[in-house]
Amino acid sequence: MDYKIKSGDTLGALAKRFNTDVDSLVKANPNITNKDLIYADATLNIPGSKDDFQAQGVSKGPDLTGGAQQTQGAQAVGDAPPGQVGDWIKQAMDILKANGVPADKMNPQDIAKIIQHESSGNPNAINLWDSNAQKGTPSIGLMQTIQPTFDAYKLPGHDNIRNPVDNIIAAVRYSIDRYGSVSNVPGIKGLNGGGGYVGY
Numbered sequence: 001m002d003y004k005i006k007s008g009d010t011l012g013a014l015a016k017r018f019n020t021d022v023d024s025l026v027k028a029n030p031n032i033t034n035k036d037l038i039y040a041d042a043t044l045n046i047p048g049s050k051d052d053f054q055a056q057g058v059s060k061g062p063d064l065t066g067g068a069q070q071t072q073g074a075q076a077v078g079d080a081p082p083g084q085v086g087d088w089i090k091q092a093m094d095i096l097k098a099n100g101v102p103a104d105k106m107n108p109q110d111i112a113k114i115i116q117h118e119s120s121g122n123p124n125a126i127n128l129w130d131s132n133a134q135k136g137t138p139s140i141g142l143m144q145t146i147q148p149t150f151d152a153y154k155l156p157g158h159d160n161i162r163n164p165v166d167n168i169i170a171a172v173r174y175s176i177d178r179y180g181s182v183s184n185v186p187g188i189k190g191l192n193g194g195g196g197y198v199g200y
Contacts, residue, residue, distance in 0.1 A: 143171035
């Protein structure tokens with residue numbers, strides 16, 4: 001998940017706010033060379049919380065890296081990662097395929113990367129501090145969609161923005177409509193090209 005640094009923010013306060021620690025923030029943001037010096041309007045990558053992404057009412061989050069199969073660089077289209085998020089991705093992809101979405105436009109590894117960066121695998125995640133939240137439409141759920149986008153891209157019978165499968169369905173349809181495929185989402189192109197993640 002990305003956070004735009006505001007004037008007065010400190011790494012210590014942000015670490016507490018996002019249930020992580022300063023060392024994890026520094027590790028996730030290699031551009032930070034001095035823990036006591038961060039700049040307003042810079043983007044801060046918020047890593048997973050130190051309680052291993054334990055969500056309210058949701059079992060422990062999965063290993064989104066694919067474990068030993070993780071390789072450097074771009075991932076080929078393959079299977080969803082193991083674990084609960086992987087199961088949600090598989091379910092969503094099966095529904096999307098049944099509704100005519102081509103499999104080659106929704107790489108499950110790239111979907112997992114978006115989920116990792118947007119919510120750390122927590123379907124109850126809600127962003128209450130960015131520009132969308134200030135407009136009254138906070139980003140919600142596994143892939144952090146705002147309600148108007150979710151409503152525009154959900155499928156019939158999949159109407160709950162907080163349901164992880166429904167959230168993936170809407171976010172993937174939005175990503176394909178806007179960028180041509182999940183792999184073309186700017187944050188994924190950045191990661192696969194050796195750069196950093198940016199929100200979509």
